[in-house]
Amino acid sequence: MIRRQTNDKTPNFHQRSPLWRKCTTFRKLRQIHASMIINGFNSSRFNLRELIYVSALVIPSGISYAHQVFDHITQPDLFMWNTMLRGSAQSPNPGKTVSLYTQMEKQDIRPDRYTFPFVLKACTKLSWANVGCALHGKIMKHGFEQNTFSNNTLIYFHANVGDIDIARLLFDSSGKTQVVAWSALTAGYARRGNLGMARSLFDEMPEKDLISWNVMITGYAKGGEMESARVLFDQVPKRDIVTWNSMIAGYVNCGLHKKALEMFDEMKSLGEQPDEVTMLSLVTACTDSGDLDIGEKIHRSVLDLGGGELSILLGNALIDMYAKCGNIDKAFKIFDSMKEKVVTTWNSIIGGLAFHGHSEEAIRMFKEMCRLKLKPNDISFVGVLVACSHAGRVEEGRGYFRLMREKYNIEPNIRHYGCMVDLLGRAGLLTEAFEFVDQMEMEPNAIIWRTLLGSCTVHNNVELGTRANEQLVKLRRGESGDYVLLSNIYASQGEWVGAQRLRKVMDDKGVRKEAASSLVDADEETLMHFLFDSKRQTKVNAKMV
Template structure:
């Protein structure tokens, strides 16, 4: 989306009471909500509006709570509906916006000029072109097609879903081409990856505001064209925090972590105050590069900026960073000092402990999590199953696998199955591992069979090793390492003819064994890297992307 002109504002509660203006955390939100219920204020329209607004738009990741509250309001007014549409469109699950809009129509609530653009924003994020076109029709039907806010949103929608001709026609039909319309078309081209046209529109703009500069710089940064991004950056009259964050994020995405840190130093030298997005990006850079010294420096900066307090997102990111850099004690200390924790926080520390070898502690943390009624998700169980696997707790691992399915109704995915195969394989229960694979509800992939093959190598099981290798070849996923593993299994059993035959097959197929290598940093410390696909880090990335792109967002 794009920012609108100041004469077309969405009503916001900028003049909220001191009570609500201080509500910036889940804990305070719950306290105020409880106070409302106990004292009978939960029937006040003003307080209900504030409650929905704060939970949907102010509290990070508070949209789920907003939905729970909203579902219990018997007669929400149009402002509440629009606020929920807006919050849902900005959330990780924008499809909820469409569901809400359907309910709104069914209840006979008349939309206004702010309603449809939020639905269009969701359609844009989901690339739902057909539904978005239907919304376009509704905008015309209700007479909002000439509204500046609606038209600019339509330009952005059509440009992003590939209907660039429609976007251009809407742009050309505008009586007055405001800078926001130029930015919308530029952003649309940029998001579709057509940087040539985006730059053409940008260069033709009769007037450029800071949003326009940020749109183009962000576009180059997302496409990892950092030379072009830097060239534009040097021309920006007065860069703001969005401009700096776009450059820093671009360098991190491009793997140019040193440049990202240099940009941060330059940013602080000119007096620009970093925000949470800046620090999240830099923590990510340290996590990816394994540079613990710089990571600790960033950690100190984070604490100084936040008055010694950590937000949930920054806390999760720092836990992830320290765990992946091998400093699990520091990760655990951050976890214990965080006053507010969500499921992703628990996932971060459980995964970090499990892959660091602290299996007992990881399982204990999971038990604490259940004791205080924090509902685990699929990522939680990946960490728990890995902990059981590394600790050799086969029976306990099986119990948690069944617990996941029966109590929490979580359908196992390929990673859960992989953990279970690894659990059996490490314990030497290779027949049980094979039987488990045979009973899987989804098709086993190459990782599953490679895990079994590795276990066969450790425990010198020739027959199952041959079977696993055959399955890999049928999947056309046979790699040099797989052949070498099976060859080593033959050799360990003295079956030299089998090993020779396998080597000949490798030669005939042109399979070459890659030379082994290791990674050592300047201090000769091994950089610990995890296979754990950290959900918290994924959410951090989504959050950063959302805020980096706030030049396009409706405010």
């Protein structure tokens, strides 16, 4: 039976009964909810509080259900409002927290000392500095500025997205007794790149908890100061998964992939279990280094971690790794095995296929994604435009370029323009390619002009090649390879005087040809790196999921 309680306690009263402590699944939650409806949904304030608490905070991903339940409660009390604010703040959609608080104000629900910290945390996650500053004013208005919980959250907010000077003022005036405040301010300085001030605070801390150590280690790792990070890592009294992940990610970001893998081996030898963040860093290391053998070992570790199933983030990362390491068949197998696919998953396989010259298949996959009503994004169009370029499908490429704006309201960026220049240049439509560049809505960069110069070399067009080289010189990006490409155009046309004159220009400018490099291959590699920045794709994947 559902416990009935007619005597309401204070708005923040909360004591879990045995029945509600056992409620840990959606099925059990719905059963109890159904029983409450039969017995009069709004009749027991205690059970209403428990229903909101469990759905918002206990059941994973239960916040949407909590919102549905909350909307049907007649006159929810302050405990329910605060629980909803708390659950929303730590959900994937923290913006709901601010909306809820706005509803509270409209209904004249007076906040307490717990209310504002939850809303401030949401503003910090969203980087909503203006809203957070307005809440700071409301905290002062309601007289909660001296409350430790509110004060610590204000320091955390201002240190991260607000005004660091205000955070320091709050800390100096009342926060020095709380280790939470020390950690928050230290983290703020570290995230803003002021590692000197962060370390000074860290050294002054009267008491250091694990969060404080992790804040400093992460700050050094993100700043690329891995030696300093390692010193602290060796000194920390006790480590957790965050400590290990900070070091591994730091080594990966610095290109020290061997060190990252050694850290992973050390972690396993000490019995520490990796999580998804660990494996994402290691997969990225294998992608950047191109080490397929190590990548396959990491893949096996990923499967062990997830019981044979892949999350969206890890699946996408593995597709990207196998594609970049040259095993497109493995990339396809992972794609087919994934039970859930989002746009970034399709982008990974389309980009991998296009990168390896499987143009027709890449275009087919793009069409299939659209057929399934998945809305392509800017990276999707980079993939299909590269595929069209490699397949020589000029008209189809033009169509996709128009489709971006006309159907999906995506404004082309420099990558899309680069794809179109490459498409037209490969097809020998050099005049159209130059006209396309002249009509661009942004300034063409060195890669655009270098792509044109490469196309002029392939098609032996001296006049347009000279123009492309002149633009590169104006951008102060004229490198030896560019001059040699233009010289080769002159030579292919038998214009030896022009070639000799260009060599003299190189001598006068002090430009020296670098030996033992394939210039055409280098241009191709530069363009593809420009079009498929794996680190950017990984960030987009994480953001969209």
